[in-house]
Amino acid sequence: MITIGRKNRLTALRLTSVGMFLGDDDGNDILLPNKYVPADLREDDEIEVFVYTDSEDRPIATTLRPAVERDQFGALQCVANTSFGAFMDWGLEKDLLVPLQEQQEPLTIGRWYVVYCGYDKQSGRLIGSTRINTLIDDEAPDTINEGDEVEALVYERTDLGLNAIVNGQFRGLFYANELFKPLRNGDRLRAYVKRVRDDRRVDLSVQPIGVASLEPNAATILAKLRASDGFLPLTDASDPQLIYRALEMSKKAFKKAVGTLYKDRKIDIKTDGIYLKSE
Structure with a gap:
């Protein structure tokens, strides 16, 4: 199965004037345009490619690697605004659209935002969203405990500090008065669970627990x-x-x-x- 929005490992089937057609075990095929075909790629070779849709909404393969993949969060820069949405640079020829209804706030050209890459089954397109709080859980799973090392992606400034996406799943908070170095939206870092509250909401620290209590x-x-x-x-x-x-x-x-x-x-x-x- 060829999956749009993710890396796929496919087999080179046939070379044509427009590029190499790649296929999966189910008999599906997709075009890898000439400019992305490695010089040493031969028929029957396997190659890992990213699959998305081109400007005409046709599935297409590329050897480029986007900054974010389907069902993931990443920091992207806004490069254009239209009446129907904003376009984000994610490292591919075709920018990622964040429709107006998927914007937490109006996006400004040149600024960086944390964006979720989703898949719209109706259109068959990948679309972005900055409505992060609707896409992650408020509560940490039962497997998360105080002192655990986690991955945090900072996405929002609040009156208390900075909200972050923890392990791509749930929200955590860095308190502003406990940060010894500046953090910005889009920063991805190793963090530690300082506290799991009674409501399963999580406070984070940039230092291992025990170190966090130091000045x-x-x-x-x-x-x-x-x-x-x-x-x-x-x-x-x-x-x-x-x-x-x-x-x-x-x-x-x-x-x-x-x-x-x-x-x-x-x-x-x-x-x-x-x-x-x-x-």
């Missing part, structure tokens, strides 16, 4: 240490500009944060820098 600069240093094999060549004697370039904080803030981590026995301080203790 923000201490959490930043700890994250940098973990990402740098447990060592940072920074000390009380380091140049303030060097500290700022490495951590984006002042020397005063650095010294205070290091003191907090040392007191909590999370680091060792030596003459050549700071070391992460075994966890």
